[in-house]
Structure formats: structure tokens, C-alpha cells
Amino acid sequence: MELSALSLLTAAIAVAYGVLYIAYGYVRVLYLRRRMPPGPFPFPVFGNIFQITPVRHWMQFEEWSHTYKSPIITIWEGRRPTVVCNDAWSMSELCDKRANIYSSRAIKNVSGKIFGLHKFNQAGLPYGEQWKVHRRLTHAAANAQVVQTYRPVQEWEAKILAFDCMRNPEMLVDNLLRFTVSLASIVAWGRRIKVHDDGVLKVARGFVGSANLGFPGKTYTEAIPELMHLPQWLNPLPNMVRRLAQTSNKYFYALCVEAQESSQDNFAKRLLREKQEQGLTKIEIANLTGNFIGGGVDTTTSTILSFMLAMILHPDIQKKAQQEIDAVVGPDQSPTWSHQSELPYLTAILTETLRWRPAFPLGGPPHAPIADDIYEQYLIPKGTSVIGNLHAISRNPREYPQPERFWPDRFLDDFDKPPYPNKRGHHTFGWGRRVCSGEPLVHQSMFIIAVNFLWAFNIRPGLDDKGREVFPDPKAYGVSQVSSPLPFRVRLEPRSEAIKDMLTEDAAAATLGLQAYDGETRVTFESAQSVSLDMPVARAEA
Numbered sequence: 001m002e003l004s005a006l007s008l009l010t011a012a013i014a015v016a017y018g019v020l021y022i023a024y025g026y027v028r029v030l031y032l033r034r035r036m037p038p039g040p041f042p043f044p045v046f047g048n049i050f051q052i053t054p055v056r057h058w059m060q061f062e063e064w065s066h067t068y069k070s071p072i073i074t075i076w077e078g079r080r081p082t083v084v085c086n087d088a089w090s091m092s093e094l095c096d097k098r099a100n101i102y103s104s105r106a107i108k109n110v111s112g113k114i115f116g117l118h119k120f121n122q123a124g125l126p127y128g129e130q131w132k133v134h135r136r137l138t139h140a141a142a143n144a145q146v147v148q149t150y151r152p153v154q155e156w157e158a159k160i161l162a163f164d165c166m167r168n169p170e171m172l173v174d175n176l177l178r179f180t181v182s183l184a185s186i187v188a189w190g191r192r193i194k195v196h197d198d199g200v201l202k203v204a205r206g207f208v209g210s211a212n213l214g215f216p217g218k219t220y221t222e223a224i225p226e227l228m229h230l231p232q233w234l235n236p237l238p239n240m241v242r243r244l245a246q247t248s249n250k251y252f253y254a255l256c257v258e259a260q261e262s263s264q265d266n267f268a269k270r271l272l273r274e275k276q277e278q279g280l281t282k283i284e285i286a287n288l289t290g291n292f293i294g295g296g297v298d299t300t301t302s303t304i305l306s307f308m309l310a311m312i313l314h315p316d317i318q319k320k321a322q323q324e325i326d327a328v329v330g331p332d333q334s335p336t337w338s339h340q341s342e343l344p345y346l347t348a349i350l351t352e353t354l355r356w357r358p359a360f361p362l363g364g365p366p367h368a369p370i371a372d373d374i375y376e377q378y379l380i381p382k383g384t385s386v387i388g389n390l391h392a393i394s395r396n397p398r399e400y401p402q403p404e405r406f407w408p409d410r411f412l413d414d415f416d417k418p419p420y421p422n423k424r425g426h427h428t429f430g431w432g433r434r435v436c437s438g439e440p441l442v443h444q445s446m447f448i449i450a451v452n453f454l455w456a457f458n459i460r461p462g463l464d465d466k467g468r469e470v471f472p473d474p475k476a477y478g479v480s481q482v483s484s485p486l487p488f489r490v491r492l493e494p495r496s497e498a499i500k501d502m503l504t505e506d507a508a509a510a511t512l513g514l515q516a517y518d519g520e521t522r523v524t525f526e527s528a529q530s531v532s533l534d535m536p537v538a539r540a541e542a
């Protein structure tokens with residue numbers, strides 16, 4: 001009797017504590033909400049997660065910015081606020097101009113605490129000494145000067161890509177993926193990816209969509225951190241994510257060890273050489289190299305597919321670009337880097353592609369301020385996730401008249417451009433100190449692929465069973481956070497017999513050129529699981 005009274009009392013105290021805890025959290029949300037940018041009314045415990053659409057949140061955030069008549073809005077994931085900037089000016093004011101405050105990352109539960117991005121990965125690390133070390137190291141492997149040394153490799157791979165697509169246009173997506181993974185693997189581990197069933201390529205495919213975990217409304221565990229501590233049978237997600245992090249870290253680290261055997265210099269060699277000096281752990285080395293796959297493959301592939309889509313949909317623009325290329329390159333050779341500076345219209349097409357279909361509609365991992373800040377009259381508390389809604393920013397008719405129109409002229413020098421907060425006229429690679437580390441590499445890949453494809457082929461819509469052209473829907477994109485066109489049919493018609501012959505010869509020469517990077521990997525996802533990973537060292541914060 002006494003025992004059951006005690007149990008009842010304990011239960012009552014636990015319930016009262018729970019109610020008070022929830023009430024306190026909710027009162028705090030409501031208090032902050034009054035001072036923060038407007039947005040939908042949050043519920044206790046859950047915030048707005050039931051109001052956030054499961055896919056394409058960027059459209060809903062843009063709509064909410066109209067509903068609440070503010071370019072900058074707040075949504076709540078449980079008790080944690082996310083501020084979404086839906087125009088170029090507000091995001092640039094915060095994350096470019098106030099970069100001294102807004103260059104950190106919000107610590108997310110799933111991608112951060114469980115997957116470990118905020119402990120080991122440049123893209124997720126908070127602003128501080130560890131992030132600076134990572135940023136410097138990646139920069140040393142991918143800055144605008146260094147990437148020029150990858151030009152021969154990119155050109156050879158682009159020639160092989162064009163040749164492969166001439167033979168098998170229906171394999172466009174697979175061939176592009178092979179290009180992007182091969183480039184990442186050459187830079188990171190000094191080994192080229194030749195075949196579609198290479199292990200690294202398979203792992204890279206597995207990574208497609210992994211960016212989703214870091215964005216709002218994806219999991220209850222993000223909104224309610226307490227769920228992280230439930231037993232596995234009640235919430236299997238944390239263990240699954242932890243296992244995924246551990247297996248991929250082991251895999252990428254095993255590739256780094258294998259990369260020591262490569263005859264070519266590579267990023268992994270450098271990192272292992274400097275491990276002590278830079279105070280790097282094995283997990284950090286795995287993440288630094290793995291970022292070339294995780295950050296670079298999905299994004300670059302989808303951007304080049306958007307370029308192809310735009311060319312199919314706009315034969316007039318394609319023709320104008322081909323005329324420009326023909327005039328500069330001439331009939332007797334295929335295009336190369338020396339032609340780049342003489343192709344302003346092609347450059348404008350590529351910039352317009354980046355604006356028209358930004359690979360990250362929500363601008364990549366959220367920024368976070370390291371101190372409370374006031375923007376306009378609004379409070380943005382320390383640690384708030386701050387997202388740049390590139391979908392809305394890139395389609396604002398104030399900065400981009402007729403925003404849905406694919407219109408390269410808007411990036412030509414003599415175009416009467418509306419004001420924009422930065423010189424390049426878009427923010428597809430992000431803001432301030434966290435701007436994408438892979439940008440120079442991407443520009444080179446985009447140029448060399450686009451110039452070779454436009455020179456070699458008339459890029460046409462595919463045909464249906466009755467031989468009629470099927471024009472793809474320009475808005476048919478997947479729902480992942482890295483937004484990619486849904487599969488579309490394409491015909492790649494060589495522009496002449498001479499070009500066909502040149503493509504064949506160039507591809508043979510490219511295969512020889514790339515021989516230095518040929519090699520098999522012995523590392524498999526399974527074999528890598530025997531690798532032991534050390535734990536991170538503590539670094540003094542700057």
C-alpha cells in the first residue's frame with residue numbers, strides 16, 4: 001500500500017516536472033516569438049513541424065514570406081527557431097556583411113550531434129579554430145589557383161564523357177556521375193573512376209539525398225531532442241544515423257590509407273603527412289576528403305543536368321552559344337581552356353544556369369550567429385539556424401525580371417542589371433566566410449563540359465515511341481535538398497562527321513592521358529569496417 005502510494009507520488013512528480021518543463025519551453029518560445037521575425041504560430045513541443053510540408057519547403061517558406069509580408073520569417077522546430085531569409089538583401093546583410101557574427105553553424109540534432117558533422121566536418125563545424133584548420137586545408141586543395149592544375153584531368157574526363165554520351169545518350173546521368181565522382185576521387189585520393197560499378201561510385205550514389213537530414217521538418221528527433229535518448233526499439237533513427245556515420249568515416253579513411261600507394265600527389269597524402277602538425281584525427285581526414293564526394297557530386301551533377309535541360313528547352317540560346325564557340329574554336333580542333341575568356345555568352349549561360357536552378361534551393365547548411373543580434377527591429381538569438389532560401393532569392397522579379405525565363409543576357413556586361421548585393425549577381429555558392437569551398441572546381445567542370453557538349457552536339461529533346469520530340473517539363477525536379485531534374489530524354493546529335501571522328505580520337509588520347517590515375521581499389525564498404533578510428537583532439541578556440 002505504502003509502496004503504491006510512493007509510486008503514485010513519484011509518477012505525479014514526474015508528470016508535474018514534465019508539464020512544467022513543456023510549459024517553460026513553450027513560454028520561452030512565445031516570448032522569443034514576439035521579438036523575432038514573423039511566421040506561423042508554433043504549437044507546444046512540436047513548433048511548426050506539422051505545418052512544414054514534407055518536401056520542397058522552399059516553396060512554402062516563400063509563400064509564408066508573402067503571407068506574413070516580410071522577406072524574413074521564423075519557423076520553429078520544436079523549441080528551436082529557424083530564420084529563413086527569402087530575399088537576397090536580408091540574407092546578404094546578415095551572412096555577408098555581418099559575417100563576423102553569422103559564420104557559425106547551428107548545431108542540429110540529427111546531422112550534427114548524431115551524424116557528427118558539427119564535430120568533424122568543415123560544413124557543419126561551428127566557427128572556431130577547428131573549422132579554420134579544415135577550411136584552410138580544403139582551400140589548399142581546391143582554391144582558384146590550385147584547381148588550374150586539375151584542368152588537364154577535367155578536360156580529359158570531359159572528352160571521355162562526350163564520347164561516352166555520343167555512344168549512349170540514355171546514360172547521360174550515369175556518365176555525368178562518373179565524371180563528377182572521378183574528379184572528386186582524383187583530387188581526394190589520386191585514383192580515377194573508370195567504370196560504373198566502381199565501389200566509390202556506388203558509395204557516392206548512396207550519398208545522394210544525404211543532405212536532407214540537416215533541413216527543417218525532416219524528423220521528430222530534430223524537433224524534440226529528448227527523442228535521441230529513447231531506446232532503439234522506440235526510436236531507431238539515432239542508431240541508424242550513427243552507424244551510417246561510422247561506416248562512411250571508416251570507408252573514406254580506408255581510401256585515404258590506400259591513396260598513399262598512388263603515384264600521384266593527392267589530398268589524402270597531404271592530410272596524412274600533416275596529421276600531427278594540424279592536429280587532425282582519422283575521422284577528420286575521412287570527412288575532409290569525403291566532402292569532395294558528399295559536397296561535390298550530387299550538386300555538380302544536378303547543375304550540369306539543369307544546363308542540359310535549358311539547352312533542350314531553348315534551341316535559340318543553344319544556337320547562339322554554338323555560333324560563339326565555332327567563331328572562337330574554329331573547325332579543326334576541339335575546345336580547350338584557352339578559349340574560355342573569349343566566350344562571354346557561354347559564361348553567361350553557365351551563370352544563368354546557377355541562378356535559374358540553384359542546386360541547393362535552401363542554400364546549403366544553415367548559418368548561425370555566435371551572439372544575439374538585431375536585424376531591422378527583430379531579434380535573432382545566438383545559435384538560431386539562418387537559412388537563405390535560394391529558391392525565392394533567385395526568383396525575385398525585383399532582382400531578376402521574368403525570373404522563370406532562362407535568360408543568359410541578364411549576366412552580360414551590357415545588360416541593364418537591377419541592383420544586387422554582390423558583384424557576381426547570385427548567391428548559389430553561399431554567403432560570407434562559409435561560401436562553398438568547391439566553387440572554383442565547379443566553374444571549371446561546368447565550363448569544360450558545356451563547351452565540349454555544345455561544340456560536339458546539337459542537344460535535342462528525346463523522342464517518344466512514335467518518333468515525336470518530348471520536351472521536358474522545366475519544373476520537373478526531385479524533392480531532395482539537392483534539387484535535380486527528374487529523368488528526361490535527350491538526343492545528342494554530333495554536329496558533323498568530322499566532329500564525330502575528333503570525339504573518338506580525343507577520347508582515345510584522353511584515356512592515355514589519364515593512365516597515371518588508373519588503378520583498382522581494394523577497399524570495400526565491408527572491408528573498411530575493420531579500420532579503427534581515433535577520437536577527436538581538443539583544440540583551443542580562437
Ligand code: HEM
Nearest residue numbers: 123295296299300303359363364429430431434436437438
Ligand atoms: C554546383 C555545385 C555546388 C554548389 C551549388 C554548392 C553550393 C554550396 C553551398 C550553398 C554551400 C553553403 C555555403 C554557406 O553556408 O553559405 C556549400 C558549402 C560547401 N561546399 Fe559546396 N557546392 C557545390 C559543389 C561543391 C564541391 C565540388 C565541393 C568540393 C570540395 C564542395 C564543398 C563544399 C564544402 C566543404 C562546403 C562547406 C563550407 C564551410 O562550411 O566552410 N561543394 N556549397
